[in-house]
Amino acid sequence: MPQLNGGGGDDLGANDEMIPFKDEGEQEEKISEDVSAERDLDDVKSSLVNESENNSSSSDSEQAERRPQPRADAESWEKARDYFSEALRRQQDGGLFKSPHYPGYPFLMIPDLTNPYLSNGALSPSARTYLQMKWPLLDVPGTAALKDSRSPTPGHLSNKVPVVQHAHVHPLTPLITYSNEHFSPGTPPSHLSPEILDPKTGIPRTPHPSELSPYYPLSPGAVGQIPPLGWLVPQQSQHMYPIPPGSFRHPYPALAMNASMSSLVSSRFSPHMVPHHPHSLHQTGIPHPAIVSPAIKQEPNGHISPSPGPVKKEEDKKPHIKKPLNAFMLYMKEMRAKVVAECTLKESAAINQILGRRWHSLSREEQAKYYELARKERQLHSQLYPGWSARDNYGKRKKRKRDNKTDSTPEDFSARSKKQCVQYLPQEKMIDSPASSHGSMLDSPATPSAALASPAAPAPTHSEQAQPLSLTTKPEGLATSQSTSPLLTRPIPFTTLHPSMLSPTSPFHQAALHSHHALLQTQPLSLVTKSTD
DNA sequence: CCCCCTTTGAAGTCT
DNA sequence: AGACTTCAAAGGGGG
Numbered sequence: 001m002p003q004l005n006g007g008g009g010d011d012l013g014a015n016d017e018m019i020p021f022k023d024e025g026e027q028e029e030k031i032s033e034d035v036s037a038e039r040d041l042d043d044v045k046s047s048l049v050n051e052s053e054n055n056s057s058s059s060d061s062e063q064a065e066r067r068p069q070p071r072a073d074a075e076s077w078e079k080a081r082d083y084f085s086e087a088l089r090r091q092q093d094g095g096l097f098k099s100p101h102y103p104g105y106p107f108l109m110i111p112d113l114t115n116p117y118l119s120n121g122a123l124s125p126s127a128r129t130y131l132q133m134k135w136p137l138l139d140v141p142g143t144a145a146l147k148d149s150r151s152p153t154p155g156h157l158s159n160k161v162p163v164v165q166h167a168h169v170h171p172l173t174p175l176i177t178y179s180n181e182h183f184s185p186g187t188p189p190s191h192l193s194p195e196i197l198d199p200k201t202g203i204p205r206t207p208h209p210s211e212l213s214p215y216y217p218l219s220p221g222a223v224g225q226i227p228p229l230g231w232l233v234p235q236q237s238q239h240m241y242p243i244p245p246g247s248f249r250h251p252y253p254a255l256a257m258n259a260s261m262s263s264l265v266s267s268r269f270s271p272h273m274v275p276h277h278p279h280s281l282h283q284t285g286i287p288h289p290a291i292v293s294p295a296i297k298q299e300p301n302g303h304i305s306p307s308p309g310p311v312k313k314e315e316d317k318k319p320h321i322k323k324p325l326n327a328f329m330l331y332m333k334e335m336r337a338k339v340v341a342e343c344t345l346k347e348s349a350a351i352n353q354i355l356g357r358r359w360h361s362l363s364r365e366e367q368a369k370y371y372e373l374a375r376k377e378r379q380l381h382s383q384l385y386p387g388w389s390a391r392d393n394y395g396k397r398k399k400r401k402r403d404n405k406t407d408s409t410p411e412d413f414s415a416r417s418k419k420q421c422v423q424y425l426p427q428e429k430m431i432d433s434p435a436s437s438h439g440s441m442l443d444s445p446a447t448p449s450a451a452l453a454s455p456a457a458p459a460p461t462h463s464e465q466a467q468p469l470s471l472t473t474k475p476e477g478l479a480t481s482q483s484t485s486p487l488l489t490r491p492i493p494f495t496t497l498h499p500s501m502l503s504p505t506s507p508f509h510q511a512a513l514h515s516h517h518a519l520l521q522t523q524p525l526s527l528v529t530k531s532t533d
Numbered sequence: 534c535c536c537c538c539t540t541t542g543a544a545g546t547c548t
Numbered sequence: 549a550g551a552c553t554t555c556a557a558a559g560g561g562g563g
Binding site: 323324325326327328329331332347348349350351352353354355356357359360371374378389390391394 | 543
Binding site: 322323324325326328329330332333336340345346347348349350351352390391393394395396 | 553554555556557558559560561
């Protein structure tokens with residue numbers, strides 16, 4: 001489906017829907033402890049949120065305080081800051097960036113930069129750069145109006161991804177993201193090309209034929225717009241991605257990057273996805289993270305073939321293109337490390353539970369950021385892989401457990417996983433739900449967009465269905481148990497909009513208002529419907 | 534060694 | 549149209 005929201009305002013979308021807090025109650029029962037734990041996490045989060053809301057550049061500093069970074073990084077980081085400052089100035093001066101579309105985006109997402117879990121606690125400067133570069137994607141305004149003046153493209157982006165991106169990236173952009181999970185700890189220093197190391201195995205791999213002939217079904221236009229690999233070059237230093245000879249280097253990769261690039265760099269762009277080998281680069285020179293070479297990726301079979309081995313037959317030809325990440329996934333990637341840092345537990349399942357809750361506790365704006373980001377990713381993905389369909393990946397994974405989840409005792413898992421976190425927690429009162437604290441959920445994506453014909457309309461599924469039902473995955477018992485808690489029915493408290501959002505010029509402003517209203521209107525309905533169950 | 538678990542969301546298939 | 553399935557990330561646990 002074409003993503004027509006080019007227009008933009010609707011991008012934020014997602015607001016109509018409210019995200020119900022499913023299971024809150026149940027979960028609590030199961031994991032009351034967890035709740036408290038969550039609180040703790042929420043604290044962390046709230047602090048982050050504040051930062052973001054303040055939109056101050058303090059975040060980095062704050063983070064720095066929390067986790068002092070290695071000196072080496074400090075320098076580069078410093079530079080980065082300068083750069084951002086500069087960008088910010090431009091933004092303000094030039095007015096190119098009306099108010100931040102995503103006020104929250106900024107610093108809040110950087111979490112991982114200093115996260116000890118990442119890269120052994122020290123994200124290489126390059127990594128930061130990498131992150132910075134990624135950000136632009138987010139910045140891509142859905143609206144043509146926001147386009148960079150330099151942008152050659154017409155204002156109508158229609159269902160095309162705003163490929164043209166702005167050199168001037170939002171100053172904050174860099175922060176975003178995606179973590180560095182790909183920057184595996186112990187990632188080889190600059191001279192080694194991380195991209196050629198299998199993240200899991202750490203085994204250096206030679207560019208695979210499949211990789212060599214990357215398949216970038218980019219539309220001609222898109223391709224043309226994709227700049228050379230300059231962005232791969234770290235700003236501060238060239239540690240990270242060795243650029244093939246001939247590649248041009250731009251002093252400010254981030255600035256030079258356009259939407260396409262940013263997307264390329266986006267979340268899934270793991271270094272290893274970025275072949276340093278000249279051959280591995282597409283003419284565009286831009287690998288996409290979504291593409292996973294069967295040979296390399298430990299896919300379904302779980303086999304990892306470090307060795308390029310035989311040129312994989314057909315499979316190679318058709319690399320596995322991953323689905324674009326959804327908003328929550330993006331959030332997870334970003335926040336996981338943080339959560340992990342907060343808790344001793346490392347089990348992803350447990351972490352994910354927490355993340356799920358935190359997700360709900362996010363303010364609408366915050367979630368909106370991710371929805372937006374996800375939307376962009378999808379757009380980009382669709383552009384990059386026009387013919388790709390989610391269906392293509394069906395069956396590639398090992399068959400998933402058939403919903404037997406019900407039998408599995410999640411409690412077990414939760415219980416034990418939560419405990420570890422609990423230790424940290426202040427054990428304050430266990431609030432019913434994070435939602436209650438924030439007001440919750442609300443943000444579901446895009447309903448508005450849906451209304452607007454946005455392709456990505458976030459399925460209302462969760463928001464609405466989930467509520468009382470506690471959906472699919474949850475054990476039935478839980479679902480049925482108290483489902484209809486007052487909490488769910490609670491009107492949305494969420495009234496706070498960040499000032500920046502209120503900027504008349506900000507698309508977000510409108511979207512926010514729109515969504516807010518929509519939300520208010522819709523919520524009751526959804527509640528009603530749900531509660532009846 | 535490989536799947537499960539767990540989360541939400543998107544997109545696919547099925548009824 | 550609505551319900552249901554699959555997959556996306558992640559990484560410890562367990563068979």
